[in-house]
Amino acid sequence: MDETVSLDLAVEDFSSEHDIKTLIEEMNYQDPAFLIGIFVSLAVVIITIVLLKYFLGSKTTRNAVLLVGLCDAGKTLLFSRLLLGRFKRTQTSIAENSAIYKAKNERGSSWTLVDLPGHESLRPQYVEKFKASARALVFVVDSALFQKEVRDVAEFLYSLLTDSVVAKNAPSLVVACNKQDIRMTKSAKLIQQQLEKELNTLRVTRSATLTSQDGSVGGAVYLGKKGRDFEFSQLPMKVEFMECSARGHQGDEGDADIEALEKYLAKL
Structure with a gap:
């Protein structure tokens, strides 16, 4: 199965515990560079939220x-x-x-x-x-x-x-x-x-x-x-x-x- 199609199917069925396991198995077949990109993007989002909360909090205090x-x-x-x-x-x-x-x-x-x-x-x-x-x-x-x-x-x-x-x-x-x-x-x-x-x-x-x-x-x-x-x-x-x-x-x-x-x- 094409990698993109597999990932889309996994995301659609994400609601059940069984399909979470399936998603994990599908991710094991993904290109490591692709997975690293996802994790880096998530890290950037989290860091941005933390920094915004810090600076906005400092301003309001x-x-x-x-x-x-x-x-x-x-x-x-x-x-x-x-x-x-x-x-x-x-x-x-x-x-x-x-x-x-x-x-x-x-x-x-x-x-x-x-x-x-x-x-x-x-x-x-x-x-x-x-x-x-x-x-x-x-x-x-x-x-x-x-x-x-x-x-x-x-x-x-x-x-x-x-x-x-x-x-x-x-x-x-x-x-x-x-x-x-x-x-x-x-x-x-x-x-x-x-x-x-x-x-x-x-x-x-x-x-x-x-x-x-x-x-x-x-x-x-x-x-x-x-x-x-x-x-x-x-x-x-x-x-x-x-x-x-x-x-x-x-x-x-x-x-x-x-x-x-x-x-x-x-x-x-």
Whole structure:
């Protein structure tokens, strides 16, 4: 009997146990190269399904928007404004605050909004806990005190951007230049320029220190592109700088100036 006909007959009668045995016997007569081709094809299909499940699963689990920054930058008030739409007195956080945030878009998107403590002794453990689930990072900066805090802000931002998990997942990053209601604050453009200079300096000193200690740059990811001064455009994630005011220009009873941030979250 022709090989193709035999295989077709076997497949048609596959429903019974007896015919499964017949199919196996028929396959013994097939060309080995033909059988290898079938097994390779099945393997490719299985591997493709596993990979799709892995990547799609990873994407769906990254549904957190993390509010990060130094102490007193206004993260917790911003957290309250985004969720409640009104002013709420806050105090320095010693644990994370989290809630479901519904974006203002037609899709009805929702994210887990997480406000992380800004104290230097607490930041590392909370960043470690939530970084893998981050879809976006909202790095809140105190625009009024930025000139005094620029070094500390840059060091925290450097630790985030050179983290291997953050670099691999490449969550969107927005630097929210908060407290724009206060007079004589730094603009978002100026904050970006100064942070780029400070991060460039940190990259040189950190790399030199690590290299002198053990001959390598450790497990951290290199910031930006080698041989070029650092710019945020060199990062693997999308980066935006925007001005905002969680308190608002009309005081406690007025509305917050966070429209730009809300639009940003609506596009995630």
